[in-house]
Amino acid sequence: MKRIIVAGIGPGSREDITPAVMTAVGEADVVVGYKYYFQFVEQYLKPGCECVDTGMKKERERAEQAFQIAEQGKTVVVISSGDAGIYGMVPLIYEMKQAHQSDVEIETLPGISAFQKAASLLGAPIGHDMCIISLSDLMTPWEMIERRIKAAATGDFVTAIYNPKSHGRYWQLYRLVELFLQERSADTPVGYVRQAGREEQTVHLTTLGAFDPEDVDMFTVILIGNSQSYIADGKFITPRGYYGPTPNPSLVGRGTDTPPTMISSPGQQIMMESFRTISSELKRDYPLDHKWALLHAIHTTADFDMEDILYTDEGAVEKLYNMVKEGKLKTIVTDVTMVTSGIRKGALQRLGIEAKCYLSDPRVANMALEEEITRTQAGIRLAVEEHPDALFAFGNAPTALMELCDLIRKGKAHPVGIIAAPVGFVHVKESKHMVKPFRNIPKIIIEGRKGGSNLAATLCNAILTFDDAAQLKPGRDL
Secondary structure, eight states: OOEEEEEEOBSSOGGGSOHHHHHHHHHOSEEEEOGGGGGGTGGGOOTTOEEEEOOTTOHHHHHHHHHHHHTTTOEEEEEESBOTTSSSSHHHHHHHHHHHTOOOEEEEEOOOOHHHHHHHHHEETTSSOEEEEEOOOSSSOHHHHHHHHHHHHHTTOEEEEESOOOSSOOSHHHHHHHHHHTTSOTTOEEEEEESTTSTTOEEEEEETTTOOGGGOOTTEEEEEOOTTOEEETTEEEOOOSTTOSOEEGGGTTSSSOOOOEEOOOHHHHHHHHHHHHHHHHOSSOOOHHHHHHHHHHHHHHOOTTHHHHEEEOTTHHHHHHHHHHTTOOOEEEESSHHHHHHSOHHHHHHHTOEEEEOTTOHHHHHHHHHHTOOHHHHHHHHHHHHOTTSEEEESSOHHHHHHHHHHHHTTSOOOSEEEEOOOSSSSHHHHHHHHTTOTTSOEEEEOTTOOOHHHHHHHHHHHHTGGGTTTTOOOTTO
């Protein structure tokens, strides 16, 4: 019978060869393959079985010989490492059968692929949608490979990387990491295994930001997690979603007091993808705390003018977040109720902060009438009496911001910070200019006429969630 069996012998351990492959090898008249792999199957060969070695990188010659031998009526087993259908001999054998119009019967037997073996050693990294990419450009143009890398990164696939590096191909893996960091958090788990299943096997677990391409070679398989992947107890885990939003312990024990994040809800997933998109379209790079505020501002408005009009004092967002952590910032005062409504209640509750607006306080109407000032001015006067050291956030009324500036100059207000985003055409620009001279007060300002309650609120949220900035994981409190 003219027959070729193409068999995957697994990544390199006898224990990882399937019983079906063992049986096929034991019945073969001839085994064709790269000589290095014969050592893994020799114990299963029947007496008189011939082993034909074509040498490394001789796949086409290997297939030709397999057909020549099979045409003699012999049963030929062509062996590939891993699974013969994944970057192996199966496609070539089928193509050659069509090209030669051969009547040789083809059968394929699957094997355990290197990425599966690596995954089992790392924990559970491939629990959700995944893809495999080879960085070898011997038969695939790099432009095509790069498009596939971008698609995998954008699509949030867990991604296995084959042929990551060789002596002559040293830069491609660096480019892959660069592309993934445009779409994924630097905290994304990365696992890599060298010589999986063999005596020389080594297993490594790190993050996308800390990963060093110099640590790998052609014998290494790399697995990059998706946005839900995390590290727990030294294992790389990608959840399928059975438990829904679950505490993510990937940050625990890393020498920080950052609390565990949450595995993303659908709403947070959308927000994270939006932030990645915005980040990729920014005109330049920014310090992390300014960038975090900028991403929030653009996400809220879909207005990339924010790149030119968002002003933050150096380190303002981080300083204000640290005041929250240290208990120095306990109250946020807003000029209008819409700002208060937009500040995430989950974040306020989680951090023990109160957000207040005095506009509906019955004392405001009386004060405004008696003093002939706007109600928002009156609200700020009352707020300063009760909370002179609050974070003040303005999203509507320039007169309220001007009132605060006057009270600061009189020594009656000592705000820990100011968010200045009133909107409009009268006194708006001037009110923002009035804020800047207070150099000792951290400030976030939307320059010019633009602003709004939604902006003031989202800038508050940026402060309250700054511990998520390094991971680029917004929306924790949605």
